[in-house]
Amino acid sequence: MYKYVLCSDYVTHFTIDDVRSHFSADLNREIRDPQVCVSVISKWVTITDTMLKKSAMVFVDQKIEATLYEELEALNHIMNEGDWFDIRNFKVMHFSGLIRLTKNRYHIVMSNSTVVVQIQPKTCSNYYCFAKFLDIARGLAHPMYCIDLYGALVGVGELQPYHDEIYGEIRHKINFSLINLGLDEIKCVVYGDMAIKFYHLWNSTVSSVVLCVLSFWRIEREEGSFKNVTNIEGMSKIVIEPDIPEIRIPSSPF
Missing domain, CATH: 2.40.50.140 (Nucleic acid-binding proteins)
Known part of the structure; x- marks a missing residue:
């Protein structure tokens, strides 16, 4: 199965073995080599306390927030709202924000070693969770x-x-x-x-x-x-x- 590593100024491909995907709601810091199959349902740009620009996203199968820093231009370019991706080799961190877009206590942080491949949509759900x-x-x-x-x-x-x-x-x-x-x-x-x-x-x-x-x-x-x-x-x-x-x-x- 071919996948892609997307770095700041180039794209390469290589072969890896199939790995079982986790549901994003099941992610934790104890899982080794986590892999998720997710869709981007929201994406925006924000500035960190150190004035570093980053893209923030919400992924589903089940909602979890993710961060992608500005130097990862190739990866940032392809990860558009509505598209589905298989993602591995990322960090799972505790979420520390005061306002949360999801109820997941963890946060995905992608780096220049993160492996991403765009895939066919898994579902047609809009993933709304309407409050009463x-x-x-x-x-x-x-x-x-x-x-x-x-x-x-x-x-x-x-x-x-x-x-x-x-x-x-x-x-x-x-x-x-x-x-x-x-x-x-x-x-x-x-x-x-x-x-x-x-x-x-x-x-x-x-x-x-x-x-x-x-x-x-x-x-x-x-x-x-x-x-x-x-x-x-x-x-x-x-x-x-x-x-x-x-x-x-x-x-x-x-």
Whole structure:
């Protein structure tokens, strides 16, 4: 079986023996020579504390975060969202972030010796894990973990400017809500570049009921109670009127 080692400025191939793939949820630091068969469902660029640029990803068969540093340009180039890969010779580290996109306590770190081959898709799943509205409203969903939500858009506000203390510039936000089939409501706020994108998507719709899917959104609490959900710049996703057959559309509350 041929596979590829992708380094900073070249690609080579060589032959290796078949190795049993592990489910990403079963990975731990005791496994020798781990191998996984995964799809990239999210990818973004971030900066480390030492100002090193890196690509961060979420893999599935079962969600786990992964890191790929900028010097691995060849590997970074091929690992696109939606594609499937067989990956081996990587490090399994304890996850140390304050906000987690998955509930997996481990983190995959790829290096220039990581072996990667693109493969045919294993499943057609969208890998959403939708949270229950009432669990969020009652404080039963832990704010450490990002969530997926879907519902009908209501109460969509105007594009509002605000001063972003991190970027030191004027940016924008929009307040809106999602309702589910039981007409339970979750308040949401979208910030930054995604607010601009959302504004144009919302204004381009003509449907009386507009379905919206949020993935990797963060729960915000205030004085111990649920406040709203909000996006994390570069990580969160928003899709309006998605083509997802298993999602039922709530009736219009108006």
